[in-house]
Amino acid sequence: MLSEKYRCAVIISRAPIIQFGLGAIMAQSFCEYEIIYCTTPEEMTLSLLQHANVIIVDLTNDLRQARSACKKYHSIMVQLLDIHWVFIVPLPIYPLAVELLLRSESTLLSSMEPVDGIINAVRSGNRRAEIISRSLLSENPYDEEEASAPALSLTYSERQVLRLLGKGWGINQIASMLKKSNKTVSAQKNSAMRRLTLRSNAELYAWINSGDGAKILNLNPTYGEDGKWKKVDQEDMLPLLNDAP
Known part of the structure; x- marks a missing residue:
């Protein structure tokens, strides 16, 4: 049952350790938020979405079904415009995230994002959404194996x-x-x-x-x-x- 006193943050990740880490960051830096944990977007109810102020989505375990996952989040985002979405994006999913998830109410962070980057993204809220973090943009996708690949x-x-x-x-x-x-x-x-x-x-x-x-x-x-x-x-x-x- 969501309390009216607190703001609501939803953390979505298939990995318990990432859920725990993101929850710890939120609890330490944003004590005014009530934290709700989900494993997949299907677990989010309409009531939860209507109460959510920020939703942090970890996409690092969605590599095999990246397009499907991004499409699901996109379909939710276009219906609920008051939520600040923070997506943690591994480099292989980056182009899809830009295509489907980069909107006026979203922020894309690197899967290697430092803690301060996550805190600043949540703190900035919708005022500075539609941002791709420097950590994500500066990641070097080139290596010897990729250089020889088509x-x-x-x-x-x-x-x-x-x-x-x-x-x-x-x-x-x-x-x-x-x-x-x-x-x-x-x-x-x-x-x-x-x-x-x-x-x-x-x-x-x-x-x-x-x-x-x-x-x-x-x-x-x-x-x-x-x-x-x-x-x-x-x-x-x-x-x-x-x-x-």
Whole structure:
């Protein structure tokens, strides 16, 4: 039974040790919160969701069913907009988290996030949501094994953003066109770079201007033999935006 005196924090994790650790952080730093523990999103009742002020979700044990898990949380988030969601995201899930979970009321933290980062995220609340922590952004996804592996498939949202970048659109223009925030568009660009193992904007634009990039982004019709993109009007962009993934 939830008390009206306390604020409510829900911790969701399949790992008891992570539940205990996150609960200890909350109890020590936020004594005004009543803490409720769940293992999966299915355990959350409507009453619990209506009382929750912050929900901390550990995704580190959802690697095998990452898309399904992210979709479940996304479907809950779009219905309840007053909750601050804090997702603890392992690097392999990062692109999916950006695509499905990065919203005005959410924060993405690294699975290696220091305790202070978790505390600051909860303390900031919705005032500073839609944030990706520096710890997550600074994680180096490149190693020798990955360097020799083929690039992962881009998501539809990532292809959409890169496609528009290739046409000469800026982040602000893309955000306005796709009705997303600048942060979300930038995050999708960065997640695409991670998948393609590109380390700089220069490398990204070189890839976009390559034959492989043009083919993957369906940009062949406007790709000139001289290696430069031809200018197109906004009306010409509509078929690109409406392409199926």
